[in-house]
Amino acid sequence: MFATVLRRCVSGKLLSAPAAKLVRVRGTSNYSTTLRRTAAALPSGRAALLLGLPALSCLTFEAYHRVQSSTVLYALEKEEVLEQADYLYSCAETEKLYQLLLQYKDSDNAEFLWRLARASRDLSVQPNVEAGRKKQLMFDAFEYAKKALDKDDKCFAAHKWYAVCLSDVGDYEGIKTKIGNSYIIREHLERAIELNPKDATSLFILGYWCFSFAELPWYQRKVAAVIFSSPPNSTYEEALEFFLKAEEADPNFYSKNLLMLGKTYLGMKDRERALHYLTKAKEYPAHTQEEKEVHKEALDFLKKLG
Numbered sequence: 001m002f003a004t005v006l007r008r009c010v011s012g013k014l015l016s017a018p019a020a021k022l023v024r025v026r027g028t029s030n031y032s033t034t035l036r037r038t039a040a041a042l043p044s045g046r047a048a049l050l051l052g053l054p055a056l057s058c059l060t061f062e063a064y065h066r067v068q069s070s071t072v073l074y075a076l077e078k079e080e081v082l083e084q085a086d087y088l089y090s091c092a093e094t095e096k097l098y099q100l101l102l103q104y105k106d107s108d109n110a111e112f113l114w115r116l117a118r119a120s121r122d123l124s125v126q127p128n129v130e131a132g133r134k135k136q137l138m139f140d141a142f143e144y145a146k147k148a149l150d151k152d153d154k155c156f157a158a159h160k161w162y163a164v165c166l167s168d169v170g171d172y173e174g175i176k177t178k179i180g181n182s183y184i185i186r187e188h189l190e191r192a193i194e195l196n197p198k199d200a201t202s203l204f205i206l207g208y209w210c211f212s213f214a215e216l217p218w219y220q221r222k223v224a225a226v227i228f229s230s231p232p233n234s235t236y237e238e239a240l241e242f243f244l245k246a247e248e249a250d251p252n253f254y255s256k257n258l259l260m261l262g263k264t265y266l267g268m269k270d271r272e273r274a275l276h277y278l279t280k281a282k283e284y285p286a287h288t289q290e291e292k293e294v295h296k297e298a299l300d301f302l303k304k305l306g
Contacts, residue, residue: 078109085115092288094122105144110155113148117141117161121168127289138168156195160202163188179224182232185209200250204257207242210234211264236267255284255294262301271305278302 081100088097098119104112123129124137142165148158163185170178189206192199213234216224224231243261246253262278265271281298284291 078111082111082115085119089115089119094119094126098123108151110148110152110158113144113151114155114157114161117145117148117165120144121161121165124168135172138165138172141165142169154195156192156199156202159188159192159195160199160205163192164205175223176227179227179231182209182213186232198249200246200253200257203242203246203249204254204260207239207246207257207264208260210239210242211236211260211267214239215267236264240264240268252280252284255281255286255291258284259294259298262298266301275302275305278305 081104085097085101088100098116101112101116101119105116107113118141120137120141124134124141129137141161145158145162145165148155149162152158166181166188167178167185170181173181186206186209189202189209192202193206196202211234213232214236216233221231240261243257243264246257247261252258258277258281262274262276262281265274265277278298278301281294282302284295286292286295
């Protein structure tokens, strides 16, 4: 059964620099992200593009110019908010990210909405989140993802997070709904990949979907067959294809992808390749809670394999 697996695939007071931009600094093996100020800010938080311009005596032109300037300023503000949101995401500042994006919950812009869906979901799976709030956050995340998709069905991330959030809410709606949702989940993941074939996380999630149905126990298959004449199904070979494509798109991007490669090869009785990827998963630097769990699971498999 397809389960909620995506934590982040990279897993107080908001940042006080509304007119800040991100600078990517080339490191030894990856990119690190730092923050710097790039412009003075108006009280509203918008960059002061209009400072120094003389007063205009022509009211008609002034009115036109104000409209044009507002458009430019909004575009700049949007870009800066998205950059700040992506910075907070990269730092795993989930609560701050959520509070920042919540201000844009009524936006018509899919870029704000799918990020808010992701932030809501990430917040819902934090440790010690009360059950009632967890459920509310998950259903809110689904609504934001749905709205993002309504606003822009060409946005691959909207399709991806719609699929993830649909899986989450299915946990509260019973086995029949969850199995029925599985068809829709796969459709949206395939659409996300069609729109962006190099997105490693979409490839990983679809691989996990395939793996979950490939190893579905016989009694669950029987239940699914009673409910649906043609229940969802897949194979280890199909799962492997997506995990390998994810790794090709972004090597070593996610320790769980390495773990799933190992588990898939185990399912296919390929011990040598299973050992290779389980070892890589075990040796992956474990900073987050999920990475520590992956490390432990990989280690347990390796011990069993001798």
